[in-house]
Structures are given as C-alpha cells and as structure tokens.
Amino acid sequence: MKYQIFGDKLPIVTLQFEAGESIYTQSGGMTWMTDNFTMETNMKGGLMKGLGRMLSGESLFMATYTAKASGAELTIASSFPGEILPLELNGTQQWISQKSAFLCATPGVNLSTFVTKARAGFFGGEGFILQKLDGAGIVFLEIDGTVVEKNLRPGERLKVDTGNVAAFESTIKYDVETIKGFTNVLFGGEGLFLSVLEGPGKVYLQSINVSGFAARLLPYLPHRD
Numbered sequence: 706m707k708y709q710i711f712g713d714k715l716p717i718v719t720l721q722f723e724a725g726e727s728i729y730t731q732s733g734g735m736t737w738m739t740d741n742f743t744m745e746t747n748m749k750g751g752l753m754k755g756l757g758r759m760l761s762g763e764s765l766f767m768a769t770y771t772a773k774a775s776g777a778e779l780t781i782a783s784s785f786p787g788e789i790l791p792l793e794l795n796g797t798q799q800w801i802s803q804k805s806a807f808l809c810a811t812p813g814v815n816l817s818t819f820v821t822k823a824r825a826g827f828f829g830g831e832g833f834i835l836q837k838l839d840g841a842g843i844v845f846l847e848i849d850g851t852v853v854e855k856n857l858r859p860g861e862r863l864k865v866d867t868g869n870v871a872a873f874e875s876t877i878k879y880d881v882e883t884i885k886g887f888t889n890v891l892f893g894g895e896g897l898f899l900s901v902l903e904g905p906g907k908v909y910l911q912s913i914n915v916s917g918f919a920a921r922l923l924p925y926l927p928h929r930d
Contacts, residue, residue: 706811706843708791716789717782718808718845722772729769730781730809738779742770769812781809787849790872790909796841799875803835803914806872811842837875846872850912857904865900868914874906 706728707721717736720728732746746768770779783789792800794814801819810816819837838844848871857863857877864882873879880901902908 708843708845710789710791712783714786715783716787717780718789718791719778719780720809722775722777722779724772724775724777727769727771727812728779728809729767729812731807732766732768734768734781734809735770736780736782738770739777741773741777742779743773745769745771781845783808783847785847785849787847787911787913788852790846790848790852791843792838792846792872793843794839794841798839800838800844800872801835801875801877801879802838802846802872803870803911806846806848807836807838808845808847810838810844813840813842814838814844815840816844846909848872848909848911849914853910853912855908855910857902857906857908859905861904863902863908865902865910867898867900869910869912870900870902871909871911873902873908876904876906877908878903 706723706726708718709721710716710718722728746766789808794800807816815838817837817839819835852871855863867881870879878901880903881898882901883898
C-alpha cells in the first residue's frame with residue numbers, strides 16, 4: 706500500500722492499494738474512493754472492544770475497505786485543523802495516543818483503550834481513557850495544530866501543558882504534577898497541573914488541543930440571555 710498526505714491546515718491522506726489490501730476506519734470516515742472496493746461494517750473485535758473504543762472517542766462500528774483491484778484509491782480527511790501523522794508498527798511496539806486521534810489503520814494494527822493512573826486521569830487533561838495502538842502495520846493519527854517530535858533519553862523528563870500530549874511510546878512514563886507557587890497558580894495562566902513524560906521513548910506533541918480551542922471561542926459565540 707502506498708499513501709500520500711495532502712493539504713496544509715485541513716489535511717487528507719490518499720491511500721493506493723494493491724488487490725486484496727485493506728484499511729479500516731470509524732464509520733463515516735471515508736471521504737471519497739474509486740469504484741473498486743468492498744466495504745464491511747462491524748464492531749471489529751466484538752461488543753466489549755467496540756464499547757471500549759467509544760470511551761476513547763471513536764465510534765462503536767468500524768468500516769473496513771478492501772481493494773478489488775490494484776490501483777484502487779481511497780481518501781480520508783482529518784476532522785480538525787492540524788496534521789496527519791503516519792506511524793509504522795513492527796509488531797513489538799505499543800503507542801498511546803489522545804482520545805479521538807485514530808484516523809485509520811491497516812488490519813494488522815489493533816486499536817484498544819488504555820487506562821491511565823488515577824492521578825493522571827483526573828488532572829492530565831485527557832481523562833482516564835486514552836487509545837492504545839499495537840500490532841503490525843501502519844496507522845494514521847489526527848494531530849491538532851502542528852506536531853513536534855521529541856526523543857527522550859532514559860530518565861529525561863518533559864513537562865507539557867495538559868492537552869498538548871498527542872501520542873507517546875508505551876515505554877514512556879506518563880504522570881502529572883502540581884504547579885508550585887501561589888502566584889504561579891493564580892497568575893501564571895497555565896492551570897494547576899502539568900503532564901510529565903519521562904523517557905526512554907518517542908513523544909509527539911501538538912501545538913493546540915480541541916477543548917482548549919473551543920474554550921477560547923466561547924466568548925465570541927452568540928448566546929441567549
């Protein structure tokens with residue numbers, strides 16, 4: 706399978722298949738395709754896995770598209786201004802991503818839920834349920850805003866504003882810490898908590914997050930008295 710990512714602020718990924726190759730995405734995720742695919746919609750993994758996906762921001766049902774001929778093309782668009790990030794999994798890696806990051810993947814990639822520690826779940830900005838990706842194949846993630854890659858050495862720590870952690874390898878330790886100092890809390894503008902990532906492993910950060918963006922828009926939206 707070949708792919709090409711197009712666009713700037715609202716990117717799309719176009720995938721070109723050999724006969725028999727497949728991709729799966731959440732129900733309604735396809736944007737356009739050539740007329741040589743079969744489509745199968747199911748809960749992929751059963752009811753419990755489907756419900757778990759719903760908790761992590763995806764739909765209960767997944768649609769699998771399989772090419773009937775070589776050269777078949779299918780395009781999937783992002784749903785929010787940002788970037789599309791391709792990750793190739795080799796069968797031994799595991800990645801953890803923010804809610805609703807999953808865009809599409811080849812059948813060998815497993816999408817499931819990842820439950821954070823209690824403190825990270827309460828205060829880390831993403832809640833208790835994140836997405837876990839493992840298996841072998843390629844997966845495409847939606848990243849809010851601009852994506853930045855960081856490679857952390859063993860014991861190296863990175864502090865990130867809550868909500869700006871897009872994805873990280875499972876070797877990364879993920880926790881939160883309280884911002885110290887009374888004036889920092891009241892007037893620093895960063896909230897009470899920061900996400901803390903400790904290496905070794907790779908981390909992808911995003912320049913904005915959907916919830917923070919929506920909060921900034923609220924004062925400008927019309928409302929009824």
